[in-house]
Amino acid sequence: MKVVVVGHGMVGHRFVEALRARDTTDRWEITVLAEESRSAYDRVRLSAFFDGASAQDLTYDLPDGVDLHLGEPALTIDRAARKVTTAHGMYEYDALVLATGSSAFVPPISGVDQAGVFVYRTLDDLEAIRAHAAGREVGAVIGGGLLGLEAANALRLLGLRTHVIEFAPRLMPVQVDEAGGAVLRKYVEDLGVRVHLGAATTAIRPSQSVNATLALTLSDGAHIPADIVVVAAGIRPRDELARTMGLATGARGGVVVDAGCRTDDPAVYAIGECAEIDGRCYGLVAPGYAMAEVVADRLLGGDASFPGADTSTKLKLLGVDVASFGDALRTDLLDVVYLDPASGTYAKLVLSDDAQTLLGGILVGDASSYPALRASVGGPLPASPLALLAGDAPRAALSEDAQICSCNAVTKGQISAAIHEQGCTDVAALKACTRAGTSCGSCVPLLKQLLAEGGVAPSKALCEHFTQSRAELFDIIRVRDIRTFSQLVAEHGTGRGCDICKPTVASILASLHNDYVLDGEQAALQDTNDHFLANIQRNGTYSVIPRIPGGEITPDKLIVIGEVARDFNLYTKITGGQRIDLLGARVEQLPAIWHRLVEAGFESGHAYGKALRTVKSCVGSTWCRYGVQDSVGLAVELELRYRGLRAPHKLKSAVSGCARECAEAKGKDFGIIATDNGWNLYVGGNGGFRPRHADLLASDLTTEQLITLVDRFLMFYIRTADRLQRTSAWIEAMEGGLDYLRAVIVEDSLGIAEELDAMMAHHVGSYVDEWRATINDPERLARFVSFVNAPDTPDPTITFASERGQPVPVVLGVRS
Amino acid sequence: MKWTVVCPYPRLEPERGVAALVDGAQVALFRVYDGEVYALGNLDPISGAAVLSRGIVGSRGEVPTVASPMHKQVFDLRSGECLDQPGVRVPVYSVRVREGLVEVMT
Numbered sequence: 001m002k003v004v005v006v007g008h009g010m011v012g013h014r015f016v017e018a019l020r021a022r023d024t025t026d027r028w029e030i031t032v033l034a035e036e037s038r039s040a041y042d043r044v045r046l047s048a049f050f051d052g053a054s055a056q057d058l059t060y061d062l063p064d065g066v067d068l069h070l071g072e073p074a075l076t077i078d079r080a081a082r083k084v085t086t087a088h089g090m091y092e093y094d095a096l097v098l099a100t101g102s103s104a105f106v107p108p109i110s111g112v113d114q115a116g117v118f119v120y121r122t123l124d125d126l127e128a129i130r131a132h133a134a135g136r137e138v139g140a141v142i143g144g145g146l147l148g149l150e151a152a153n154a155l156r157l158l159g160l161r162t163h164v165i166e167f168a169p170r171l172m173p174v175q176v177d178e179a180g181g182a183v184l185r186k187y188v189e190d191l192g193v194r195v196h197l198g199a200a201t202t203a204i205r206p207s208q209s210v211n212a213t214l215a216l217t218l219s220d221g222a223h224i225p226a227d228i229v230v231v232a233a234g235i236r237p238r239d240e241l242a243r244t245m246g247l248a249t250g251a252r253g254g255v256v257v258d259a260g261c262r263t264d265d266p267a268v269y270a271i272g273e274c275a276e277i278d279g280r281c282y283g284l285v286a287p288g289y290a291m292a293e294v295v296a297d298r299l300l301g302g303d304a305s306f307p308g309a310d311t312s313t314k315l316k317l318l319g320v321d322v323a324s325f326g327d328a329l330r331t332d333l334l335d336v337v338y339l340d341p342a343s344g345t346y347a348k349l350v351l352s353d354d355a356q357t358l359l360g361g362i363l364v365g366d367a368s369s370y371p372a373l374r375a376s377v378g379g380p381l382p383a384s385p386l387a388l389l390a391g392d393a394p395r396a397a398l399s400e401d402a403q404i405c406s407c408n409a410v411t412k413g414q415i416s417a418a419i420h421e422q423g424c425t426d427v428a429a430l431k432a433c434t435r436a437g438t439s440c441g442s443c444v445p446l447l448k449q450l451l452a453e454g455g456v457a458p459s460k461a462l463c464e465h466f467t468q469s470r471a472e473l474f475d476i477i478r479v480r481d482i483r484t485f486s487q488l489v490a491e492h493g494t495g496r497g498c499d500i501c502k503p504t505v506a507s508i509l510a511s512l513h514n515d516y517v518l519d520g521e522q523a524a525l526q527d528t529n530d531h532f533l534a535n536i537q538r539n540g541t542y543s544v545i546p547r548i549p550g551g552e553i554t555p556d557k558l559i560v561i562g563e564v565a566r567d568f569n570l571y572t573k574i575t576g577g578q579r580i581d582l583l584g585a586r587v588e589q590l591p592a593i594w595h596r597l598v599e600a601g602f603e604s605g606h607a608y609g610k611a612l613r614t615v616k617s618c619v620g621s622t623w624c625r626y627g628v629q630d631s632v633g634l635a636v637e638l639e640l641r642y643r644g645l646r647a648p649h650k651l652k653s654a655v656s657g658c659a660r661e662c663a664e665a666k667g668k669d670f671g672i673i674a675t676d677n678g679w680n681l682y683v684g685g686n687g688g689f690r691p692r693h694a695d696l697l698a699s700d701l702t703t704e705q706l707i708t709l710v711d712r713f714l715m716f717y718i719r720t721a722d723r724l725q726r727t728s729a730w731i732e733a734m735e736g737g738l739d740y741l742r743a744v745i746v747e748d749s750l751g752i753a754e755e756l757d758a759m760m761a762h763h764v765g766s767y768v769d770e771w772r773a774t775i776n777d778p779e780r781l782a783r784f785v786s787f788v789n790a791p792d793t794p795d796p797t798i799t800f801a802s803e804r805g806q807p808v809p810v811v812l813g814v815r816s
Numbered sequence: 817m818k819w820t821v822v823c824p825y826p827r828l829e830p831e832r833g834v835a836a837l838v839d840g841a842q843v844a845l846f847r848v849y850d851g852e853v854y855a856l857g858n859l860d861p862i863s864g865a866a867v868l869s870r871g872i873v874g875s876r877g878e879v880p881t882v883a884s885p886m887h888k889q890v891f892d893l894r895s896g897e898c899l900d901q902p903g904v905r906v907p908v909y910s911v912r913v914r915e916g917l918v919e920v921m922t
């Protein structure tokens with residue numbers, strides 16, 4: 001059987017995906033006719049195109065087995081013969097799905113059809129806007145709704161001074177009330193966007209003025225100069241095909257369909273923005289997705305029907321969070337309003353007369369409570385209204401049919417089933433199982449909450465081989481004095497391990513015993529980086545980073561690094577951690593390179609290990625006119641003390657010589673800032689993926705006090721953190737947080753301080769440089785060969801090109 | 817088709833791999849915990865680098881596996897099939913141990 005889909009937008013695409021996924025016996029052959037010259041893309045994120053995303057980034061993958069015709073719009077449809085005609089051919093169908101979306105509504109303003117006036121709907125529109133905006137200065141947007149504000153932000157990002165003209169007396173009239181609109185207006189104007197309310201545009205004319213090419217005339221008599229005008233005054237369903245086919249359309253446009261998304265011709269369906277269902281058209285993607293699922297089900301013999309739609313929205317417009325949900329604009333009910341002009345937040349909850357049921361609401365400025373509030377609509381108030389608005393309500397229990405993901409219509413019940421019956425243990429698995437969280441992403445915090453509440457202890461089991469967490473394994477290994485992975489897995493696990501548990505156990509053994517990490521069975525546990533004491537690179541070569549404590553280095557040592565790099569033809573780069581990276585070394589070259597480096601007094605920098613990386617420093621009081629303590633001296637001392645310390649994740653530190661903080665210590669796992677009286681210690685900082693500033697743990701410490709606290713902090717972290725959990729996440733997940741941590745390591749509330757001190761003393765006392773230990777031992781060196789039967793033959797797949805005078809890898813199939 | 821001697825068996829560390837060059841082909845040899853030896857192509861088809869021999873050896877369910885050291889996709893040591901990306905596989909070589917020597921057929 002054949003189904004022809006007209007339109008490859010967001011909803012048409014979802015339909016194709018849904019049908020392909022469910023039609024396991026390939027009952028339907030799918031043909032898609034697309035007017036646009038590109039495959040379906042994420043229109044909701046369209047504006048990201050001006051914010052760094054490429055068209056490619058926004059485009060969806062097409063499922064296999066779909067016959068897609070780009071740039072080939074459907075022109076006529078013969079219902080009797082069940083045939084669709086395009087400029088290139090004719091397509092027969094057993095079922096026809098109209099998914100033609102909407103077009104931008106352009107009001108009949110005089111001069112609206114001239115060059116320089118655009119709409120904001122497709123990637124082609126955005127490309128044209130970008131091209132026209134180049135070198136221009138002023139832009140105007142007609143329409144102050146959702147779309148208009150997005151377009152205004154786009155013009156701003158293109159560097160234009162921007163005006164927004166809205167006919168209604170407030171911005172976003174459909175979503176927010178007057179007070180919310182006022183807060184929003186202030187935000188928007190603070191960004192430099194000029195807002196004109198209560199005015200219609202009556203004409204657009206070429207301008208004689210020197211500073212703009214067009215001029216807009218408003219109904220209040222004002223004139224606005226602009227080089228570019230974007231019309232965002234609303235959308236109209238594209239029902240022109242349906243009209244010529246003689247199908248019923250609604251009074252305000254839209255192909256009329258029943259709850260099964262069927263038109264008055266039983267072989268023709270309409271879904272998405274072009275459809276009128278229950279007497280209305282939806283301009284949001286979630287109802288369209290629901291319709292797509294309904295039709296996929298119907299074509300396979302099901303009887304699904306449209307479940308109704310949630311028109312809640314949450315957006316970040318011009319950097320402002322705005323959310324509206326449920327019956328946000330009803331004025332005949334009880335409402336609770338919270339307005340804080342100082343922080344620019346406005347919130348309103350609409351309640352039933354007895355103040356027991358949440359019916360809707362509006363949030364401007366801070367929408368962090370949106371996911372939980374939206375899911376509670378229609379149910380009892382989960383906490384007192386004020387607590388809810390302040391965002392610090394106790395985590396409320398949601399009912400089973402509360403909708404968690406409105407984009408994909410997923411209820412709490414479905415999430416629970418995925419957790420308990422399908423065994424989903426993390427957000428990624430929930431996304432794959434239920435699609436929740438895959439569109440706008442605003443429900444992801446709720447998904448995490450439900451995982452935690454589901455009590456499935458989502459992250460506890462380390463992997464399929466161990467049901468214990470890393471912290472539990474640490475205690476088992478420590479208390480039972482287990483020395484090998486084999487013993488551990490035999491007594492406390494199953495199977496033969498994997499790339500998750502083996503390196504974890506290797507790290508625990510190293511933290512506890514500080515033996516040579518490649519001795520005996522331990523060698524087989526190490527990830528390739530630890531196994532070759534270097535970092536693997538994309539072409540299978542390795543990088544070499546010698547330790548340069550505190551970033552301090554003598555000219556002689558610098559010269560050695562330069563000579564080694566030159567002699568082995570290594571790409572050389574200053575790292576972000578105040579040291580030098582030599583890249584492109586083949587396995588069999590590593591010992592010779594390190595031989596030279598060790599001879600010159602270098603040692604391993606552990607850039608490969610989950611271990612201490614660098615202790616960064618500023619020049620401090622020795623040189624700097626502001627410095628109050630010797631930051632370099634302390635950084636060197638700390639780096640030498642903790643070098644080689646294996647941990648659940650890498651550890652970074654820094655020492656600044658005064659509060660100007662040139663060493664960025666607050667971005668480190670443990671950061672130290674000099675004071676007139678000593679040192680302040682900060683913990684739990686992080687750069688990287690989710691930056692976080694470190695928290696002050698203790699102030700005005702002597703060097704000795706400081707070192708004791710850092711010793712305990714690190715050992716407590718090593719004992720109790722999860723695998724690959726940086727100190728920032730560890731502290732955030734800790735019950736009792738920083739106060740608890742302070743109690744444990746400063747006040748010794750658990751009575752373990754002595755033990756932690758002893759563990760660190762053992763580490764410091766037993767440290768041996770891994771590379772020195774390796775190059776002096778022929779048996780250990782035997783590992784560093786390219787091929788077991790041709791130890792000195794370089795891997796023939798490794799080749800280099802040259803870039804800016806240095807070698808760079810040529811990767812198979814990536815570069816030629 | 818012929819058998820080529822690659823190295824003495826004890827040169828294979830338990831639960832680890834080594835690379836060998838056999839007739840110009842890069843072969844990754846693995847010795848698993850019960851002493852069995854497997855041989856796959858050394859080229860990781862996903863990253864394009866010849867590194868599979870440097871991955872971590874283990875098990876998934878009953879399947880003996882190696883995880884690519886580059887991006888951790890797991891391969892079945894018996895069939896060469898990638899368990900994380902259906903459709904991806906690496907060549908499998910016949911391998912045997914005779915008189916203490918590891919031999920690979922090419």
Ligand code: SRM
Binds near residue numbers: 545580668
């Ligand atoms: C070489 C270097 C980039 C450079 O050329 O400057 C680098 C390179 C790598 N970084 Fe980094 N990072 C480097 C400084 C940083 C910094 C800056 C710093 O340390 O001040 C950060 C942010 C600070 C932080 O960690 O909080 C940084 C945040 C990361 C992250 C994200 C960590 C996070 O918590 O989100 C990763 C990924 C990870 O570890 O999981 C990462 C991972 C990596 C890895 C190991 C990725 C990999 O597995 O291949 C890179 C390989 C290093 C190598 O030599 O092959 N790198 N990386 C820098 C080495 C510094 C050094 O001397 O050791």
Ligand SMILES: Cc1cc2nc3c(=O)[nH]c(=O)nc-3n(C[C@H](O)[C@H](O)[C@H](O)COP(=O)(O)OP(=O)(O)OC[C@H]3O[C@@H](n4cnc5c(N)ncnc54)[C@H](O)[C@@H]3O)c2cc1C
Binds near residue numbers: 273
């Ligand atoms: C800038 C912007 C921001 C948005 N933000 C949000 C948001 O935050 N949340 C939200 O829920 N929604 C948002 N939307 C709306 C959302 O994008 C739409 O609801 C969604 O794209 C509708 O999908 P659709 O498939 O019905 O229509 P479309 O995605 O418009 O696709 C219809 C396709 O059909 C094609 N077509 C039309 N006629 C024919 C023909 N005769 N033959 C072949 N092809 C044809 C069109 O060219 C088009 O490609 C936003 C829209 C825009 C423009």
Ligand code: SF4
Binds near residue numbers: 621624625628656659
């Ligand atoms: S942090 Fe202070 S001492 Fe260090 S370089 Fe900056 S100003 Fe100077």
Ligand code: FES
Binds near residue numbers: 407442444
């Ligand atoms: S609510 Fe948008 S992805 Fe779930």
